[in-house]
Amino acid sequence: MEVIEGSDALLTEILVRLPLRDVITFKRVSKRWLSLISEPYFSRRRATVQGTRFSGLIVDPDAVNPQHRELTFFYFNKKIRRPCRRRRIFCPKVPDDCSSMLQSCNGLMLLRGFGDTFIYNPTTGDKKRLLSPFPLFDKSPSSEYSLAFDPLRFLGYKLICIFRGKSSKEDGYQTMIYSSESGAWKQCGSSFSAPLDMDLAHGVYFKDSVFYWIGNKSKTTLRFDLKTECVKDDMPPLPPAPQDLNIDGSSYLDDLKRPLKLAYNGYGYILAPACGYMNLVGADFDFGMRVFRLKEDDYSSSRSWVLMHSFDLRRTTLKRVLNTDPAGNYSILHLIKDGEDDDEMALFVQIETKVIALRLKDHTRYDVFDFDLKIQKNPRLYYSSTGVMGWYRAFEYVESLACL
Template identity: 30%
Template sequence: MLATAVESTSAKIIAGSDDLLAEILVRSPVSSLIRFKCVSKRWCSLISGHHFSLLHTFRHRRSKPSGLLFRHKPSLHPDATTAPESDFELVQLNGGVSTAPSLRYFSFIPGQSSVSGTIILQSCNGLLLCCSFPFMAGTRRRYYVVNPTTQQYIELDPPLEDGTSAIFLGVNLAFDPSKSPHYKVVCVQITLRSLYNYRIWIYSSKTRSWRISLESFAAPFDMVFTEGVFWNGAIHWINPYGASLCLDVDRECFRKMPEIPFHQSNLAGKSCRFFGESNGHLHLVEVEGPQTTQFQVFEMKVDYSQWFAKYRVDIGGVVAAFPEMIHSYLDSGDGNYYDFSILGVHHEDDEDESLLVLNIPGKIITYNFKNGNSKELVDFAPAGKDKRLMPQLGCFDIYQYSETLAPV
């Protein structure tokens, strides 16, 4: 009886103190907290609060990706002229697919629909950087930072220059919850000084304002600013011919990067490039043409001293398991062509669980670096359709997804 009375008193003390209740709930994973919001209005208010979100984000700052956001139909490049029409699914890397109705055209953002469309530009530690699709002439493109887990978002008005909105070549999200609960949006704008001269704008969620960070810098004309990768506190860009830039976001200066480990003379024959981050590691993949099944996955050392070959891959077994990858109609007598693209490198501390994510005709599959086994994650080909005629996905169609309560 005494023990029961003590337990009852303790429960009342906890129930009566938001601080004690928060200290207990903050240890729970995001998926549980979303369900806990249904317990009562008080719990919902506590879990939805800005302070609790910051506390939970900091405590769980090393969370790993929950899976991949996969777009049903290939999305369009942000500079395309037709609005996208597609939904997203959350693909678990251990198998299984769960529909994410909250992401249907990002319907929780006012004004977004299958007509206007919302494009994901980047996924970074649980937050998404998105932009609206301006389907009418003269419509201003809108940028959003979105937390798909909490369905919170913020619209970023581009800074004004001479009374008009600045136009960006590339927009990148920098968010590292292990260092700060705040994020930055880094934008590259071409200047009027010359064709190869640029400036950097930075939006800070801490100050809720834009400012010019770097007034002027030079870069190769073909630098792909639309595909920046945030890793190790910096935004990284590369171009098709091996040049690279690395911007330290906190110091607001450029770092030196080692040369990309490929012979310049062979770059024209390369295909299937992948450049991205996974679980705190920066990876780069190049495949030498469509007739090879062997390639290497390179990783950058944290001190930027060199790229090194992390994994050596031979997907010959994958081709045998999925013969739809073979396109004999392209064959001109000099061997088979293999139809695949690299969607991601899923790096785990346990090397037995590290995976390469591939798109083959009509499917998303994984390749285990350790044992070479492959597994189908999702078959998105319509029934009766020849998979070999399915369009390839690309870097605009699949994104890392992490559950987080991080406020935007």
Template identity: 25%
Template sequence: MVLLLCWDPLPAAEAVSGNQDLITDILLRLPVKSLLRFKCVSKQWLSLISDPQFSRLHCSLASAGIILCQTTGLIDHISCGRRNSEPPFTSLSFINDSAGTKILQSCNGLLLCCSSFKLGKSCSYYICNPSTRQYLMLPPPNAEGYDGITTSFGVHLAFDPSKSSHYQVICVRSCSTSSAASNSYQIETSSAASNSYQIETYSSETRNWRLSGSPFSAPFDMVFDNGVLWNGTIHWISPTGASLCFNIDQEHLGAMPSLPSNEKWSKRRLRYFRESGGHLHLIEIYGSSTTQFQVFEMEKDYSRWIPKYQVDLSAIVDAFPEMVRSYIDTHESRFYVFSLLFVQEDEEDSLLLLHIPGKFISYNLRDRTFKEICDFGPNCTKANTSLQIGCVHVYQFIDTLAGV
């Protein structure tokens, strides 16, 4: 007699489907593209994935990747030494703008974009989630209290899903000189020339702009379109060394300590200023014929800049001599061509992403080793990586379900 044993998988499937905690744990580890498809599985899954609490948990578990933007229509995803995953998006074509769009900033999975230049067309600003292909065109700021034509000098996105599902957009615009003169806060500068500004904040919760703080004066060369968000505060640095910080919640203006250096500003070049892994980094390079520099990090209490890493690119220059270029009729015989794209610092790695002629290099800040990154994906060809130095933009990106 033969005994046949038949295993029925149905009870096991029913056990899994009935375990809400297990299903949640599995879904939290899936990319947004998969989650959007799985909303159609059942009403239970639709309700679970649509829950704001699920979105916050998903964002907290997601690992940050790097978006490489070479042109407005060519976007790729790189890993800086880790295993590559499928790019969360490759273009912004879903934004309906006849002029095209370009990325200005990335903040926890949301992008701040603006329309590309087109003669006769005013610039529009967008908040989008490229993972869900949702976007919103921002209304123009109110420009209250100013009779003339206002100019926006910088727009910045602030979004922290661990604190709120809502985001804010901070706009620095021009204002009347008389309004700024009445404000008690003035940026100290050796230059007599200064401009007057007002900050306005857009909230996704109210869908309106409002004035934030009082008008203020700042040096004429303050670069407001290159702000860095860190600790709920936006930071700006001018080429002459002045700095400005704006705490979004407190609506308070302040300044950062100066970078420790004996070099004159005529010889100093700010080459990198960004945040990564909860750290604010700054890199200056003193002269174009040097391969050595330091990565500085701001103390949490804003007391000082500390030298965090010492970088020496001489081994990279030896491996890739195409970095070496010669001056014509100058006292310096040669210089080195490279661009600092991104410092990625977390518990696992501390890496510096470089762009040299025709190549991208990952430099380990801890052991000073390096390697060429070749696995950019289907959009990255040899022609694409032969771009002019300084024309490649890199953004940190997290896959998120957050709405706009």
């Protein structure tokens, strides 16, 4: 079908409202259609019309079984049991087994393999190797990367590199930023200090074009402001841990968890954007959970963590499921919006081979996904690390046609 000159705007408005599978199929209609759908404007317009709501999770194959990569993706929709086996349902392309997943951000993923860093689009399968921010003849310092991609707020994607400079003090860090629009790195801001326990390897992007890093022991949080291109320490301190923590433990099972407990002073926190807010999930590596929300004063720069939910997993509808595992192993995978109101959230919990959603408002539950036991002789290979550490083994999936 031919498209007359000047009708691209109308065609775009039609195509951005179609299901993803249809749009990808229409790329084959003609070179003109392929060019139109591949334009950055098309991706941004589609995100504006359809939103960037997370529709599924990609679980790190190392946390499941690298021999069965088809098990590493599932949709949030509880009615879809086997999405990849239904032709009418689009299934994203899981990265190859040569790459480790570092981060996902609004449809793009940050990968690392054989010493190189890549940007990957699981919707299209496109992969791009990023240039190193350091000269080839220079010995690259130890560095951590974080990805920022938000088609509703800025064009292209950005990458933040945090590293220790040669001339910096012992606790000094420096930052560089990469923009896909310019295709180049540049140094930004002055050096900054951070506690030794600051987790710079797991940045979290939020709607204010800011990265967040967290220090569990020091109870601190830092953010990188993409507008001013500098690190700021204007976040409130993390809430104190409950006073009744048993860090040392005494039983055999407690001994297995003791290294994690000691590493986090018995309590770990994870930053989790959901429902249009920055949320904070705290866990005691046993069964106690708390969910906080970052509240900001519209008339000042004041911020505070407000407790939204506090519960023990053993006293919810997950009690019976948890009792089936004598070791009490579980992993918190993610926090999502689960209703019309901003307060309606669900926590994804992986117990043995099941992923279960626990609604925080009333503690009701529903099954989200069940890994296929028939092809796995050892179910324990499905476990992620006990407690909140399992969070980093699950990555949000958002449909995106963004070009790299």
